[in-house]
Amino acid sequence: MGKFSDKYYLNKAKLLKQLIEKSYKKGNFTLSSGKKSSHYLNCKPVSLNGEGLNLISDLFLELKDSRSKAVAGLTLGADPIVSGLIVKAASQGLGLNGLIIRKEIKQYGTKAGIEGPNLEEGTLVTVLEDVVTTAGSVIKAIKKLRENNYVVEEVLSIVDRQEGGLEALEDENVKLKSLFTIKDFL
Numbered sequence: 001m002g003k004f005s006d007k008y009y010l011n012k013a014k015l016l017k018q019l020i021e022k023s024y025k026k027g028n029f030t031l032s033s034g035k036k037s038s039h040y041l042n043c044k045p046v047s048l049n050g051e052g053l054n055l056i057s058d059l060f061l062e063l064k065d066s067r068s069k070a071v072a073g074l075t076l077g078a079d080p081i082v083s084g085l086i087v088k089a090a091s092q093g094l095g096l097n098g099l100i101i102r103k104e105i106k107q108y109g110t111k112a113g114i115e116g117p118n119l120e121e122g123t124l125v126t127v128l129e130d131v132v133t134t135a136g137s138v139i140k141a142i143k144k145l146r147e148n149n150y151v152v153e154e155v156l157s158i159v160d161r162q163e164g165g166l167e168a169l170e171d172e173n174v175k176l177k178s179l180f181t182i183k184d185f186l
């Protein structure tokens, strides 16, 4: 038997088709890091579509380290993905919690930087991301989780643009597991 189920490869092909149709655009774009690019992948039209999120959730659930007890991500790109995964896990009888990391701490109310259930110190958390370019965004999330005594060993992303993110994550002792790379869109 291969590493992944037959359904995993079927779902991957379906997701790639959706991303090519709805997410990949050529043009002049400024990226989150300030870099310029002649193309951009906006995953939100896929992650905020029921069929698209269902595919992402199935794939990430199979790709995820089965030991991790929570999935987390930096708002906003990760919000639907974290939510999709925890619902999918519950439908399969798996206990999985979700954490959303704010870009800025709320100055009122609970002043929380991380939203979600209060989990035990040392909980192994998988970080989710739609697109990794420099990995700056996802590293922000990892740092916040580690400050809160969670353990992070892996990031799952839909697309790795292969612009230094994997190496930057390696420097943080985190493994990047990506469904696709930018080469799948060129």
Ligand SMILES: O=P(O)(O)OC[C@H]1O[C@H](OP(=O)(O)OP(=O)(O)O)[C@H](O)[C@@H]1O
Residues within 6 Å of the ligand: 032, 033, 074, 075, 076, 077, 078, 129, 130, 131, 132, 133, 134, 135, 136, 137, 138, 165
């Ligand atoms: O690897 P990086 O160089 O950090 O770039 C990738 C990040 O950029 C995008 O988010 P964006 O900052 O556009 O925020 P959003 O999720 O709120 O749209 C994307 O969702 C990643 O989080």
Ligand SMILES: O=C(O)c1cc(=O)[nH]c(=O)[nH]1
Residues within 6 Å of the ligand: 030, 031, 032, 033, 039, 040, 041, 042, 043, 130, 131, 132, 133, 134, 161
């Ligand atoms: O680097 C980014 O900001 C970025 C690139 C990309 O292709 N898609 C995205 O959502 N963000």
